[in-house]
Amino acid sequence: MTTPRLPAPLAALGVLGGLLLLLPFVGLAVQVPLRELPALLSGEVALEALRLSLASSTLATLVSLLLGLPLAYLLARHDFPGRRLLRGVVLLPLVLPPVVGGAALLFALGRRGLVGAQLEAATGIVLPFSFAGVVLAVTFISMPFLVVTVEGALRGLDGRHEAAAATLGAGRWTVLWRVTLPLVRPSLVAGLALTWARAIGEFGATLTFAGSLAGRTRTLPLAIFVALEQDRDVAIALSLLMVVLSLAVVVPLRDRWWGRAGSGP
Amino acid sequence: MNAGVASGDLRAQVVLRRGGFTLDVDVHAPAGRTTALLGPNGAGKSTLLAVLAGLEPPDRGRVTLGGTVLDDTADGTHVPVEQRAAGVVFQDGLLFAHLDVRGNVAFGPRSRGASRRAARAEADRWLERLDLLELATRPAGALSGGQAQRVALARALATDPTLLLLDEPMSALDVSGRTQLRRLLADHLPAVAGPRLLVTHDPTEAFLLADLVHVLEDGRVSQSGTPDELRARPRSPWVADLVGTNLLQGSASDGVVAIDGHRLATAERPGDGPVLVTLHPRAVALHRSPPGGSPRNTWQTRVERVEPLGPRVRVQVGAPLPLTAEVTATSAERLGLAVGEQVWVAVKATELGVTGG
Numbered sequence: 180m181t182t183p184r185l186p187a188p189l190a191a192l193g194v195l196g197g198l199l200l201l202l203p204f205v206g207l208a209v210q211v212p213l214r215e216l217p218a219l220l221s222g223e224v225a226l227e228a229l230r231l232s233l234a235s236s237t238l239a240t241l242v243s244l245l246l247g248l249p250l251a252y253l254l255a256r257h258d259f260p261g262r263r264l265l266r267g268v269v270l271l272p273l274v275l276p277p278v279v280g281g282a283a284l285l286f287a288l289g290r291r292g293l294v295g296a297q298l299e300a301a302t303g304i305v306l307p308f309s310f311a312g313v314v315l316a317v318t319f320i321s322m323p324f325l326v327v328t329v330e331g332a333l334r335g336l337d338g339r340h341e342a343a344a345a346t347l348g349a350g351r352w353t354v355l356w357r358v359t360l361p362l363v364r365p366s367l368v369a370g371l372a373l374t375w376a377r378a379i380g381e382f383g384a385t386l387t388f389a390g391s392l393a394g395r396t397r398t399l400p401l402a403i404f405v406a407l408e409q410d411r412d413v414a415i416a417l418s419l420l421m422v423v424l425s426l427a428v429v430v431p432l433r434d435r436w437w438g439r440a441g442s443g444p
Numbered sequence: 445m446n447a448g449v450a451s452g453d454l455r456a457q458v459v460l461r462r463g464g465f466t467l468d469v470d471v472h473a474p475a476g477r478t479t480a481l482l483g484p485n486g487a488g489k490s491t492l493l494a495v496l497a498g499l500e501p502p503d504r505g506r507v508t509l510g511g512t513v514l515d516d517t518a519d520g521t522h523v524p525v526e527q528r529a530a531g532v533v534f535q536d537g538l539l540f541a542h543l544d545v546r547g548n549v550a551f552g553p554r555s556r557g558a559s560r561r562a563a564r565a566e567a568d569r570w571l572e573r574l575d576l577l578e579l580a581t582r583p584a585g586a587l588s589g590g591q592a593q594r595v596a597l598a599r600a601l602a603t604d605p606t607l608l609l610l611d612e613p614m615s616a617l618d619v620s621g622r623t624q625l626r627r628l629l630a631d632h633l634p635a636v637a638g639p640r641l642l643v644t645h646d647p648t649e650a651f652l653l654a655d656l657v658h659v660l661e662d663g664r665v666s667q668s669g670t671p672d673e674l675r676a677r678p679r680s681p682w683v684a685d686l687v688g689t690n691l692l693q694g695s696a697s698d699g700v701v702a703i704d705g706h707r708l709a710t711a712e713r714p715g716d717g718p719v720l721v722t723l724h725p726r727a728v729a730l731h732r733s734p735p736g737g738s739p740r741n742t743w744q745t746r747v748e749r750v751e752p753l754g755p756r757v758r759v760q761v762g763a764p765l766p767l768t769a770e771v772t773a774t775s776a777e778r779l780g781l782a783v784g785e786q787v788w789v790a791v792k793a794t795e796l797g798v799t800g801g
Contacts, residue, residue: 342499343538345525347552347603357551361542 204422210415219416227394228402228417235313235385235398236321236378242314243322243374248367251326255333272323280319281387288315288388312389313396321378328370332363369432376428380421451475451606451638452510458495459504460488467491467663473639473656475510480642480650483660484682489643490535492660493611496641497532498525509607509638526555531605531636535612537592541585545595546571548584552603570598574628590621594628601632608633608640614649619799629653648722651675651691659683675768690723690767701798706764709740711794720799725758725770727795731788732779741791750781757781761789 185193212219219225253259254266272280288295288306299305306312336359344358360367382400389396391405399421406414454473459466467488473479481489494500496507498514501522507515514523531552539548549567550560558566571577576594579587587595593613600608613629614622630653633640644650650657651671659667659674659682667679674683675691694703699713701721708721729735735742749760757776759769767789771779781787 339534340538340540342525343532343534344540344551344555346497346499346528346530346532347555347599348526348529349551349555350526353555357555358540361540364542 207415207418207422211419212412212415215412216416216419219413220420222413224393224402224406224413225417225420228397228399229420231310231313231395231397232379232399235310235317236375236381238314239317239321239378240325240371240375242318243325244371247322247325247370247374248329251329252333254326255330269323269326272320273327277320277381277383277385278387281316281384284316284319284384284388288312307388308390308392308396310389310395313385313398316384316388317378317381320381320384321374324373324377325370328366328373329363332366333359336362372428372432376425379424452512454496454507454509454607454639454641456492456496456507457505458492458502458507458515460491460495460500460502462491465663467495469658469660469663469665471658471665471668473641475638476634476636477655478633478640478642478653480644480654480657481660482644482647482650482657483666484645487660488663489645489660490611493532493609493641493643496607497530497609498523498528528607529603529605530607530609531600531603532609533593533596533600533611533613536616537589537596539584539587539592539595539599541583543584544580545576545582545584545587546580548595549599549602552599556603566602567598570602574598574601574632588621589617590624593617593621593625597625597628597632601636605636606638608636608638610640610642612643612645615645623799626652647689648691648720652720690721690725690728692721692723692765694719694721696798701796703765706743708765708791708796709793710796710798712796712798722797722799723767723791723795725768727791728761728767728769729790730759730761730769730771730775730779730781731790734788735790740793742788744786744788747781747783747785747787750776750783761787765789 184190250269254262254269285292285307287293288298290296290299290305290307295306304311306315340362341354341358344354349357379398380400381398382404385396385398386401386404391397391401397405399417403414403417403421406417453475455471456473457470459468461467465486465488469488469492471479471481471492481492483489491500495502495515502515502517504517505515506513506518512523513521514528515521540551543551546564546567549570550563553566554560554563568577568580571580574594574597576591576598579591579595584592584595593616597613610629614625617625626649629642633653642650642653654671657669657671657674658665661682667674667683675689692703694701694708695717696702696710696719697716699710701708701710701719703721710721734744743764745761745763745765747759748762748766751758751760752773753770755773756770757773759771759776759781761767761769769789771781779787
């Protein structure tokens with residue numbers, strides 16, 4: 180069966196749309212100082228930022244897994260008062276400007292914040308402008324990707340395979356570990372990858388809550404922002420690095436996740 | 445292995461309401477026997493099975509297995525599903541698609557605390573017993589419907605169940621898959637020491653596999669008894685219509701089926717070998733004198749029993765081929781049917797349903 184072809188004017192608009200998305204990357208690519216690239220990427224500024232970005236995004240992804248997976252399960256399969264509200268709150272970081280998220284974190288966990296003041300008094304821990312603060316801000320922004328993806332998959336299960344597992348003698352932990360999680364594994368993998376990709380690109384909330392301290396809280400996106408004013412070549416090299424990292428996550432997902440149109444939640 | 449639930453007879457008094465539907469039954473299933481729950485769709489059979497498995501708590505009632513109380517709403521007893529040691533075969537198998545066949549069968553023993561190695565060894569023992577060993581490494585998602593149900597049976601048996609529950613295991617299969625699974629069940633059910641319950645809407649399955657049948661209609665047991673008792677004395681129109689069908693076992697060769705030496709001509713030409721023949725009582729014609737016309741199967745016999753059922757009369761005839769016939773009360777009177785009378789039986793070849801036995 181052949182699918183009908185798009186009328187020429189619309190096809191032209193489609194091509195234009197593709198160009199709009201492609202052009203900036205072409206602009207970036209032609210600016211790349213190929214000869215100095217190895218030196219730029221192995222410079223201290225770049226390595227420090229890369230290390231901070233990889234560490235914070237990976238930690239944020241792990242925290243999201245640890246907290247977000249149970250949250251997704253609660254939202255999908257438990258009925259409790261305020262569930263609808265919580266579902267909405269989970270979506271907030273996806274749509275709010277990250278700077279608002281960062282500001283909210285400051286009001287809650289800053290040194291004079293709602294919880295932050297007590298936290299400091301009790302444990303001496305100060306989150307803002309620390310690496311832990313970066314992880315917190317990044318988790319706040321990226322965890323919803325995991326929660327939303329996995330919640331949708333869990334809601335799609337009818338529970339009958341899990342019932343079958345229980346008749347075979349499997350307790351709750353075994354059912355969760357050996358049946359439920361394998362059943363939602365494709366969504367879980369996609370959710371983790373999306374979470375990590377969003378985490379490594381996080382800028383606004385990190386800057387607002389954790390600042391831009393070189394070697395402590397200045398992740399790749401922040402380093403690029405700073406470098407744009409100081410050393411364009413460093414900015415270009417770091418941007419290229421981000422593009423490559425993001426593509427590495429998004430391209431395999433494109434077919435495995437979004438490719439199956441209609442089967443998602 | 446079975447968390448303290450010893451086997452024994454199953455006794456279930458269960459009341460359960462779901463919307464406008466009420467299940468209200470008191471059934472008994474002896475250990476070492478196969479008991480069928482037979483009834484039309486929507487009668488509550490699968491709901492009852494879910495209660496017995498522990499998947500649905502009853503609104504009111506008491507379920508006991510041997511000396512163990514599984515459910516008692518009077519004192520709040522409810523043994524959780526995973527501690528019941530009930531093996532369940534579901535209508536659509538519900539195999540775990542992310543595991544291979546061996547992993548599916550090993551799941552039960554593993555969940556009950558066996559080591560990975562012991563569980564796999566136990567799985568292989570059952571796969572071999574059920575002649576499925578060659579499928580062991582096949583992903584469960586890549587099986588045919590018939591294969592999947594046989595693996596599901598192996599998975600249920602591998603838990604050494606004290607109670608085996610079969611929920612319409614054959615209804616999603618094609619004819620040959622059904623025959624194959626039915627033979628497998630006939631071979632392996634007797635080895636299960638506890639009660640075996642078979643939910644089905646197909647009287648043939650119930651009669652071939654069950655020692656005892658409870659007929660469920662509209663959430664209630666309308667009749668209980670052995671297959672022979674049900675066939676001989678159906679107490680409701682549904683039972684009479686579906687359960688009262690004559691079911692004969694014989695062997696086919698050259699388009700003729702021999703049943704205990706009696707030969708019947710059939711319109712369908714089955715392959716040579718063992719066959720099952722079904723014949724509706726209304727298709728058994730009775731005559732006072734040798735009938736003319738087309739029927740190729742005619743013989744003379746003796747009336748053994750005459751039983752009225754509403755406007756109809758069920759007549760049991762004897763050797764050489766015991767059959768139930770159903771005629772209207774008017775023609776019974778006209779023929780003067782009474783126990784001990786000689787009658788002629790006529791059966792059209794086209795009325796005989798023949799399937800592989």
